[in-house]
Amino acid sequence: MMNMAQARPLADARKSPVQKAPAPRPARSISPQVVDIGVQVAVVVVLAGIWEFGARFGALNPFLLPPLSMVLVRIWEDLIAGTVPVDLGLTLYRALTGFAIGAVIGIPVGILMARSAVVRWFFDPLVSIGFPMPKIAFLPIFILWFDIYDTSKIIMVAFSCFFPIVAATYAGCSSLDKWPIWSARCFGAKERELLWEVYLPMAMPQILTGLQVALPVGMITTIVTEMLMGGRGVGGAMIMAGRFADSVGVFAGIVQIILLGFVVVKSVELIRRRILIWHPESRR
């Protein structure tokens, strides 16, 4: 259990206050949790109100900061016109596909690094260099290699997601508690079976933390890539709006990104809680 505790500080920092409520898990009662959510919603509403009225009653130049209502109306219009679903859908598709590729490659590499010295010798320097590097710098190369359409964008996203996932998986798998491993071996598990039956579930909290770090990174990379390369997608649409001095359009993009990011991150938190139902963290 020791090693699982190690992943907590990170996980904690990423927790919403809702989960910190001391109420027992199954309780969907009206007590602290609901109050918590209510307060958070109120804060958002107040900020939105300040934005709306600040812009409307002349505190700010409406070109620099158009009122929220105008932005929302624009989103609504574009929604009906069909551009919002296409742009949002494309952005989400690129972010999630790249993220998935990064995970499918990153998790096994992280596990292998922890289990095999040869793999570790090869990847450790690469990950050490790659982790802090601004991955977006590779975009021109990916464009050269993979053309300017979806492929290069998705590969850019996968590339940026890969590092946090590898690092977290490697850390998670190299500090595993020996007791469940000994248990499994005692019952006759083979080395190959241990991987699926013990290492992976035991490292799951850390792996999920890595995924939770990587997903926002993937979304950011998607938007930036779209902005740099143009074309459809929320990032491309925002750059387009900017070029036409359409500030409402730019803010419409920002609001869409905020909402998309919120939904995606919250969904992943829920998934984490489902997967780690066994973990004490799900029961606080």
Add this chain to the structure above:
Amino acid sequence: MSMIHTAAATRGRAHTASAISVSDVSHTYGARTAGGMLALDGINLEIGDGEFHCLLGPSGCGKSTLLYLIGGFIPVQAGVISTSAGPVTAPGPDRSIVFQNFALFPWKTVKDNVLYGLKKAGFAAAEREQRAQRYIDMVHLTGFENAYPSQLSGGMQQRAAIARTLAVDPGILLMDEPFGALDAQTRRVMQEELRTIWRDSRKTVVFVTHDVQEAVFLADRISIMSARPGRIQHVIDVDLPKDRGEEILENRAFIGLSEHIWRLVREQAVAATRGAH
């Protein structure tokens, strides 16, 4: 109870004549570094087929270490450990262990923990279910089948671990203070269950405990270990009737033997504290 174990017992015995031989085994932790620590020093121990053997000794004398060596979890550095299947080099399903700290799979429910071992042991699906439930009932965890270890008290986790290990019916049963986290009442019930299981299935049991009464109640023979580095100081035969129930606690021979052993253990414990200063 007996109904459960007879079939399994024949199966368990068929492939191994369970006996353990430990000769000249020493173990040093951190042997490869300069400041290695000698935990076991020249252990010799012959445990007969079907014997219930208890290890008594002060904390830190190497009882767990000896069990891990017999279990094959840590490599034998010096000396030889063998079972009827040959020298011990790795863990094997013929030797199952209840760890001192339970070592349940935290991501599996109680039921799934028990099922894991049964699956690995090759039981058919229907029998797995049946056996799992039977042993969960036996350790009085009925109703907690779907609880995760983190939802259980220490004593409940310990009982889950006992059920998991007993369910696979190993020829050699290694138990590291398996009742340590239980209250006196539950402990007594579990001791009697274990005696019954052992008597019906004729397993070889190596049982670590701090509790002298428990050792005398359960064992055929008791080894008393010295303070660190662990050596076998005394080996004592327990000449008591095979059928032991509550009433044996009043038995003169039982009380006498317990007191005798208690004095021997105390000597070692005192030596241990003196060594510490």
